[in-house]
Amino acid sequence: xxxxxxxxxxxxxxxxxxxxxxxxxxxxxxxxxxxxxxxxxxxxxxxxxxxxxxxxxxxxxxxxxxxxxxxxxxxxxxxxxxxxxxxxxxxxxxxxxxxxxxxxxxxxxxxxxxxxxxxxxxxxxxxxxxxxxxxxxxxxxxxxxxxxxxxxxxxxxxxxxxxxxxxxxxxxxxxxxxxxxxxxxxxxxxxxxxxxxxxxxxxxxxxxxxxxxxxxxxxxxxxxxxxxxxxxxxxxxxxxxxxxxxxxxxxxxxxxxxxx
Amino acid sequence: xxxxxxxxxxxxxxxxxxxxxxxxxxxxxxxxxxxxxxxxxxxxxxxxxxxxxxxxxxxxxxxxxxxxxxxxxxxxxxxxxxxxxxxxxxxxxxxxxxxxxxxxxxxxxxxxxxxxxxxxxxxxxxxxxxxxxxxxxxxxxxxxxxxxxxxxxxxxxxxxxxxxxxxxxxxxxxxxxxxxxxxxxxxxxxxxxxxxxxxxxxxxxxxxx
Numbered sequence: 001x002x003x004x005x006x007x008x009x010x011x012x013x014x015x016x017x018x019x020x021x022x023x024x025x026x027x028x029x030x031x032x033x034x035x036x037x038x039x040x041x042x043x044x045x046x047x048x049x050x051x052x053x054x055x056x057x058x059x060x061x062x063x064x065x066x067x068x069x070x071x072x073x074x075x076x077x078x079x080x081x082x083x084x085x086x087x088x089x090x091x092x093x094x095x096x097x098x099x100x101x102x103x104x105x106x107x108x109x110x111x112x113x114x115x116x117x118x119x120x121x122x123x124x125x126x127x128x129x130x131x132x133x134x135x136x137x138x139x140x141x142x143x144x145x146x147x148x149x150x151x152x153x154x155x156x157x158x159x160x161x162x163x164x165x166x167x168x169x170x171x172x173x174x175x176x177x178x179x180x181x182x183x184x185x186x187x188x189x190x191x192x193x194x195x196x197x198x199x200x201x202x203x204x205x206x207x208x209x210x211x212x213x214x215x216x217x218x219x220x221x222x223x224x225x226x227x228x229x230x231x232x233x234x235x236x237x238x239x240x241x242x243x244x245x246x247x248x249x250x251x252x253x254x255x256x257x258x259x260x
Numbered sequence: 261x262x263x264x265x266x267x268x269x270x271x272x273x274x275x276x277x278x279x280x281x282x283x284x285x286x287x288x289x290x291x292x293x294x295x296x297x298x299x300x301x302x303x304x305x306x307x308x309x310x311x312x313x314x315x316x317x318x319x320x321x322x323x324x325x326x327x328x329x330x331x332x333x334x335x336x337x338x339x340x341x342x343x344x345x346x347x348x349x350x351x352x353x354x355x356x357x358x359x360x361x362x363x364x365x366x367x368x369x370x371x372x373x374x375x376x377x378x379x380x381x382x383x384x385x386x387x388x389x390x391x392x393x394x395x396x397x398x399x400x401x402x403x404x405x406x407x408x409x410x411x412x413x414x415x416x417x418x419x420x421x422x423x424x425x426x427x428x429x430x431x432x433x434x435x436x437x438x439x440x441x442x443x444x445x446x447x448x449x450x451x452x453x454x455x456x457x458x459x460x461x462x463x464x465x466x467x468x469x
Contacts, residue, residue, distance in 0.1 A: 163347040165334040166306045167361030167412065177360070181351045 024242060031239050032232045039236045047214045048222040049240065052199060055130060055218060059137035060145075060195035067145040067194070068187060072175065074146070075153035090143040100139050101207025108135070108208075132209035133216050137198035144197055145190035152186030153179065192252045196245060262286075262448040263416050267314010269297065269304045275312060276300075280467060282416075282448035289451045289459040292469030298452040299344060301469075302418045305450060306341045307334030318415055318448075335364070339416035340409035344424065344452075346401050348393035354404050355380065355389035361412045379407040383437060399434060406441060415447040422451070423458055438462060 032039070039045060074086050092100055108115040108126045118124040126132050156179060164174045180187075202220040211221040219237055226234035264281040274297050282288045290298050303309045305316065307323065310331065316324040318339070323332045340361070348357050355376050362372035380388060383403040393401055402422065409417060423434055439462060442449055453459050459466055 157347075159343065159345060159347050160349060162308050162334075163341070163343060164349075164360065164364070166308070166337075166339070166341045167408070168335045168364040169360070170335055170364070173364055178349065 027235060027238050027242060031235050035232070036236060039233055040240070042233075044213055044222065045233070045237065048217050048219045048237070051130065051133070051215075051217065052219040055133045055137060056195055056198035056201075059134045059141055059198040059201075060191055062134070062138050063142035063145045063194040063198075064187065064191050067142045067190070068149055068180075068183075070142075071146045071149035072153055072179065075150045089146055092140050093143045093147075097140055097201065097203025098207050100204035101136060104132070104136060104139060104204065104208040108132075127208055128210040128212065128216060130209070130216055133205050133218060136204035136208045137201045140201055140204050141194040141197040145187075145194040148190035148193060149183055149186050152183040156182045189252060192248055196248045199244060200241065263305070263318050263450070265301075265305065265311075265314070265316045267316065268312040269300055269309070270312045271297070271300045271303075271309055274300060276469065278314075280450075282450060282465075284446060284448060286465065287442055287449040287451055287463045289453060289463030289466045290469060291453060291456070291459055291466060293454065296469040298454075298469055299420055302341065302420045302450065302452055305416065306339055306418055307332065307337050337416075338414050339418060340412045340414035341418045342402075342405045342409050342420060342422050344420040346405045348401055348404055348408075350393050352393075353389065354385065354391050354393065354396070357393065357404055358408045358411050361408065365412070376407070376411055379411040380404075382410075383407045383441070384433075402434060403437070406438075410441065410445065417442075417445060417447060417449045419449065419451045421453055423453070423455065435461065 070089065074082060074089070105112065105127060107113050108118070110116065110119045110125055110127065115126060118126065126135065160182070161174050161178050164178045165171075169177065200220060201218070202224065205216070205218060206221055206224075209216040211217045211225060213222075217225075219241055223234045223237045223241070226237065262282060262284050266279045268275055268277050270276065276297050278301065280288060280290075290301055292298055300309060304311060304324070311324045311326055313326055315322060315327075318337070321332070322328075322330045323337055324330065349360065352360070355373060358376035358379060359369075359372040362375060363369065367375070377389065380386065383406055385400060385403055385407070388396065388400065388404070393404065396404075406422070422438060442462060451459070451462055453462075
């Protein structure tokens with residue numbers, strides 16, 4: 001049955017959609033298309049793009065590797081204090097990223113709570129390295145994956161896990177052969193979310209890793225630094241980021257539906 | 261005496277004192293209306309719910325005795341369950357479903373597969389190995405569930421309404437198959453059913469809840 005929508009609601013919805021679409025379209029309109037090839041092949045552009053892709057893919061994989069077991073624990077463990085742990089784990093989603101960067105410095109900086117020992121004992125200094133870029137990205141991106149996968153674990157059929165146990169499967173076998181395959185759509189969706197969030201990460205990374213071209217400067221950092229220096233180039237880099245984001249959404253469209 | 265349960269089973273508000281024992285080759289039917297806790301008894305024996313008090317044992321092994329903190333985890337009990345809602349693994353083929361328990365118990369892959377094939381043939385599903393649970397009928401799924409339980413050669417077989425989830429046509433086929441399978445089963449069987457005809461056909465003893 002088709003439902004009629006009131007005209008005034010349509011107008012308001014139209015304004016909302018236009019507000020989001022217009023800035024994105026403006027970049028498309030203002031992009032110097034004729035110089036696009038030259039600008040994309042510039043060394044600084046290629047460097048930032050490479051660092052962005054490399055760090056964000058690694059960050060998404062690390063988020064998945066550690067986030068899925070965390071999601072399982074949050075979904076199934078009945079240990080007390082777990083709800084507090086959940087709040088802590090998803091805090092980065094609402095935290096201003098720059099605060100996340102400061103927090104990482106406080107923990108892993110040379111004077112940091114943990115970083116001090118890393119530096120004293122093994123001469124390891126994490127801030128302002130490419131590892132720091134990845135750490136910042138994991139910090140902000142992993143919660144997205146954890147939430148998506150935890151919801152899936154919660155909804156999954158416990159009866160199947162019980163059946164597997166009565167057939168002799170140990171808890172870890174149940175996890176790998178029953179629970180994990182059932183959560184696959186959510187894990188893929190969570191990976192995509194975590195990757196997209198890592199790719200766009202700016203605040204935490206620039207605070208903890210700095211913006212050194214060729215070392216730690218990612219695409220978003222390059223865009224930010226270029227705005228006042230070379231506006232046209234920053235438009236081109238923005239276009240690249242928009243293109244990747246839209247591609248992720250398009251590729252994941254079916255997965256979202258499964259995940260719901 | 262193969263299986264004996266003497267104690268209080270319960271889940272949530274429900275609680276019930278029970279004293280049953282089932283010898284080798286015997287089929288004990290537990291009957292009663294919906295909500296009388298029949299499935300709770302099955303789940304307690306399978307180790308999915310703990311006893312409230314008393315003792316559950318199979319042969320000379322105590323599976324559950326709260327008073328002495330004795331508890332054998334579900335995966336280590338020599339019992340197999342056919343659940344009321346069947347519970348096949350939809351992401352696996354029929355043969356993988358049947359072989360799952362053998363693999364979990366450490367049987368080599370080729371041996372697990374050949375034993376599973378044999379069991380599938382016994383329940384009349386010879387060429388079903390590579391089908392998916394969602395692509396076969398309700399009666400066929402029930403047969404897979406029976407094969408999946410029997411292939412483990414358990415000491416205790418737990419059947420929760422084994423004939424309720426299938427349509428009338430495949431029901432009649434199962435009515436002939438099930439007594440035949442149970443006759444060939446050496447261990448103790450606990451059967452839960454609300455249907456007097458099923459109980460009449462299958463059980464050697466009956467208790468009501």
